[in-house]
Amino acid sequence: MNAIKFILITMAFVCAASCSAGEIHFGDYGRVYINGKEYRSGLTAIYSAFSFSDRFFVSGLIDKKGSDSYFIKEINPENGSSVSWPQENKVSQFYELENKLYAVRDEREILKLEDNQWILEKEIKPRSYVIQPKPLIACTWGQDTLDSRHRLDPVCYSPDLGWQKDVFWTSTAVEPQICHGQLKVLVSYHRQHALHWEILVMNPESGEEIGHIPASEPMLGMDVCNYELEK
Amino acid sequence: MELHFYPGQNLLVVLKSNKPVAKFEAMGGPEKIGEDPRMAEEPTWPGKYIIEKVEAYRTPTWRYSKLAWGTKLKPTPGKTDVWYQLKSGKWGSLNQLFGLNDTQSLVKSLNKQYYGKSEIPATWLFNDFGPLAIRWFKDINGNGILDGKETLSGQMFHTTPENEAEKETGNPVRLVHSHGCIHLKPNDRDRMMAIGAFKKGTIFTVHKYHERY
Numbered sequence: 001m002n003a004i005k006f007i008l009i010t011m012a013f014v015c016a017a018s019c020s021a022g023e024i025h026f027g028d029y030g031r032v033y034i035n036g037k038e039y040r041s042g043l044t045a046i047y048s049a050f051s052f053s054d055r056f057f058v059s060g061l062i063d064k065k066g067s068d069s070y071f072i073k074e075i076n077p078e079n080g081s082s083v084s085w086p087q088e089n090k091v092s093q094f095y096e097l098e099n100k101l102y103a104v105r106d107e108r109e110i111l112k113l114e115d116n117q118w119i120l121e122k123e124i125k126p127r128s129y130v131i132q133p134k135p136l137i138a139c140t141w142g143q144d145t146l147d148s149r150h151r152l153d154p155v156c157y158s159p160d161l162g163w164q165k166d167v168f169w170t171s172t173a174v175e176p177q178i179c180h181g182q183l184k185v186l187v188s189y190h191r192q193h194a195l196h197w198e199i200l201v202m203n204p205e206s207g208e209e210i211g212h213i214p215a216s217e218p219m220l221g222m223d224v225c226n227y228e229l230e231k
Numbered sequence: 232m233e234l235h236f237y238p239g240q241n242l243l244v245v246l247k248s249n250k251p252v253a254k255f256e257a258m259g260g261p262e263k264i265g266e267d268p269r270m271a272e273e274p275t276w277p278g279k280y281i282i283e284k285v286e287a288y289r290t291p292t293w294r295y296s297k298l299a300w301g302t303k304l305k306p307t308p309g310k311t312d313v314w315y316q317l318k319s320g321k322w323g324s325l326n327q328l329f330g331l332n333d334t335q336s337l338v339k340s341l342n343k344q345y346y347g348k349s350e351i352p353a354t355w356l357f358n359d360f361g362p363l364a365i366r367w368f369k370d371i372n373g374n375g376i377l378d379g380k381e382t383l384s385g386q387m388f389h390t391t392p393e394n395e396a397e398k399e400t401g402n403p404v405r406l407v408h409s410h411g412c413i414h415l416k417p418n419d420r421d422r423m424m425a426i427g428a429f430k431k432g433t434i435f436t437v438h439k440y441h442e443r444y
Contacts (some may be wrong), residue, residue, distance in 0.1 A: 028307075028309045028310050029308070029309030029310075030309060044308065044309055045309055045310060045311050045335065046311075047311065047333065063308070067349075068339070068349065090336060092333075143294070143295075144269070144293060144294045144295075145293065145294070145295055145359055146270075146293050146296070146359035146360075146410065147359065147391065147392075147393065147407075148267050148269065149407075150344075151269070168269075170294065171329075171330040171331060172331050172332045172333065173326065173330050173331050173332040174330065189269070190269050190270045190292065193270070193292060193385055194292060195291060195292045195293075217330065218330030219327075219330065220326070220327060220330075220332075
């Protein structure tokens with residue numbers, strides 16, 4: 001009996017933590033879960049989901065016979081209906097700043113939701129991942145190919161703070177983060193014909209390198225904030 | 232049959248009974264160590280070697296070379312992942328293998344870049360070393376076989392994904408300098424295979440950069 005009581009209390013706690021108002025995440029086949037309830041977005045694949053002021057947004061693509069069309073969609077959890085905004089290319093990220101919603105497009109743009117329209121807010125580098133919106137700090141990802149012409153020259157940069165640094169970030173599944181005032185990025189390098197991995201630790205204010213932490217191969221779920229410089 | 236590579240002339244000569252039977256354009260590394268920060272380009276080291284084998288090369292050192300050329304792919308509808316076929320016949324996740332979160336977009340963009348098609352190809356076409364690599368070794372003890380402390384050279388004959396795509400799409404195939412390997416054109420590789428130039432045990436000489444045929 002006590003065990004059942006414990007499970008019920010635990011379930012109630014888990015639900016309070018993860019089923020709170022405004023919770024959204026996505027699954028396969030364009031499925032969206034808002035406060036635990038499943039909705040069909042109509043998208044073939046989803047890249048990002050975000051809740052903003054009790055509104056629910058997803059970005060993704062519709063694949064029609066090999067032709068990809070990109071969209072931002074707002075899902076109404078009341079009836080499951082949606083509003084679509086076609087996009088020229090992939091929207092990989094949403095973020096909120098000063099009570100406004102922003103979307104990051106792969107090809108050089110940050111968009112802002114204004115009067116229910118997505119308008120161009122700022123031009124950025126292609127393939128940017130925004131780590132901090134203000135002052136803006138972002139990294140672009142590159143490709144680790146033998147042919148140096150196809151590596152896409154990845155960098156971390158801050159247009160607001162005026163710095164840019166070559167940072168060989170290629171593993172998009174392990175996102176750069178700022179933790180405890182340090183910018184940490186998983187990077188790779190080659191030595192003696194072998195590939196090595198490390199966390200590059202930088203000062204987010206200046207882009208200066210603070211140190212390196214040896215790391216394992218990238219794995220889904222890896223968190224760069226779990227790595228600390230030795231004191 | 233013997234092979235002679237003249238890196239200063241970008242020339243590969245096939246000799247039979249000391250007479251040339253075929254000549255091919257081939258491009259090695261630069262004459263001096265380069266400045267690629269990922270892996271400095273190096274000269275194709277002069278010396279006498281023996282051809283050991285032809286293989287679909289894989290290496291964890293370069294992401295796109297973790298998969299052998301020709302590995303079967305399957306798009307995963309509704310996901311941002313691509314399945315690749317394992318040796319067992321089961322399917323693995325490319326996102327997991329590559330440490331990426333959207334290999335479906337990546338593979339489509341690679342296919343678009345090389346073949347002009349924004350779709351998942353049926354097989355992997357982006358291994359940095361092409362479909363086949365021809366491996367050689369230095370026969371230190373002179374017994375003609377790979378043994379003792381001898382190892383396969385990290386330098387090898389191979390084609391590039393770009394040149395394979397150029398051939399496939401009917402565009403001119405243009406060779407570029409390598410990091411030390413010897414780049415071949417896909418049709419030339421096939422012809423050399425057909426005439427038995429890469430048969431195990433074939434003697435292969437890399438000449439010095441200033442030497443001329």
